[in-house]
Amino acid sequence: MPLIRYQAPELAPWSAADRWSNLGDELNSFFELPFWSSFGRAGQLFTGWSPALDLYQSNDNVIAVVELPGMRKGDIEISLHDGTLTISGERRRESSSNGEKAERTERYIGRFRRSIALPTSVDATKVSATYRDGILTVTLPKAEEVKPKQIQVS
Amino acid sequence: MNTLTRENRDSDRVQTEQFLAPPASVIEAGEGYTLEVEMPGVNKDGLDISVENNELTIIGRRSLPVVEGTLIHHESRPENFRRTFELDPSIDANKISANVEQGLVTLTLPKAEHVKPRKITVS
Numbered sequence: 001m002p003l004i005r006y007q008a009p010e011l012a013p014w015s016a017a018d019r020w021s022n023l024g025d026e027l028n029s030f031f032e033l034p035f036w037s038s039f040g041r042a043g044q045l046f047t048g049w050s051p052a053l054d055l056y057q058s059n060d061n062v063i064a065v066v067e068l069p070g071m072r073k074g075d076i077e078i079s080l081h082d083g084t085l086t087i088s089g090e091r092r093r094e095s096s097s098n099g100e101k102a103e104r105t106e107r108y109i110g111r112f113r114r115s116i117a118l119p120t121s122v123d124a125t126k127v128s129a130t131y132r133d134g135i136l137t138v139t140l141p142k143a144e145e146v147k148p149k150q151i152q153v154s
Numbered sequence: 155m156n157t158l159t160r161e162n163r164d165s166d167r168v169q170t171e172q173f174l175a176p177p178a179s180v181i182e183a184g185e186g187y188t189l190e191v192e193m194p195g196v197n198k199d200g201l202d203i204s205v206e207n208n209e210l211t212i213i214g215r216r217s218l219p220v221v222e223g224t225l226i227h228h229e230s231r232p233e234n235f236r237r238t239f240e241l242d243p244s245i246d247a248n249k250i251s252a253n254v255e256q257g258l259v260t261l262t263l264p265k266a267e268h269v270k271p272r273k274i275t276v277s
Contacts, residue, residue, distance in 0.1 A: 071256060104178075104179060133196060135218065137221070
């Protein structure tokens with residue numbers, strides 16, 4: 001007897017393109033297989049973790065917003081090299097006591113690494129970051145020479 | 155047949171609001187289960203957890219950081235989260251507790267007293 005039964009989600013996590021390419025398969029499996037078996041095939045769950053990243057640009061800053069649920073602040077590493085921002089770290093399993101066993105694991109546990117090329121040069125010495133509700137926000141101030149300048153007509 | 159009925163009802167609900175199904179893990183320990191659901195951007199105020207007809211529903215509404223600037227690269231999805239689980243009858247639904255920390259929702263689902271493993275001493 002299943003202990004906690006899953007219901008198939010109406011949307012696959014994150015991967016929109018993947019969802020469409022698999023639609024036919026999903027429909028078939030809905031009718032041919034038990035309903036829960038169509039779950040958990042969003043490939044990235046089993047091949048690693050590539051956290052969703054958004055990048056914003058304002059006059060003064062480049063801002064990266066990364067979804068990193070369930071991390072400890074100390075396990076997140078942010079580095080900047082040759083105009084590429086890299087966010088990496090390790091997600092650990094919370095304390096495991098004796099006699100525990102995983103019934104079903106969809107969450108990725110282990111190391112991850114995510115890089116993105118920045119659109120302009122930034123001042124590496126002034127980078128700051130906040131981590132709140134599982135969302136990492138990295139603010140990278142633009143280097144002085146690339147900031148837009150207002151030129152007064154005299 | 156039951157399955158289809160349930161799925162149909164689900165898709166009716168989806169018409170009104172789109173939800174993402176977040177990744178989840180279930181860990182069993184002797185006393186019960188731990189359920190972990192990833193909901194980045196969700197804090198205590200955005201969580202709505204309910205049990206109805208032995209069906210556990212977790213809805214997480216996000217309060218995302220407001221960022222100044224133009225979006226130049228976009229991967230995140232705007233939808234809120236929802237995940238539904240059918241509870242095993244061994245779980246005591248009245249004793250389910252929940253906690254959210256850094257976008258990770260952790261539910262503790264204890265087994266009812268009568269199904270907990272028990273040692274019987276021979277006298």
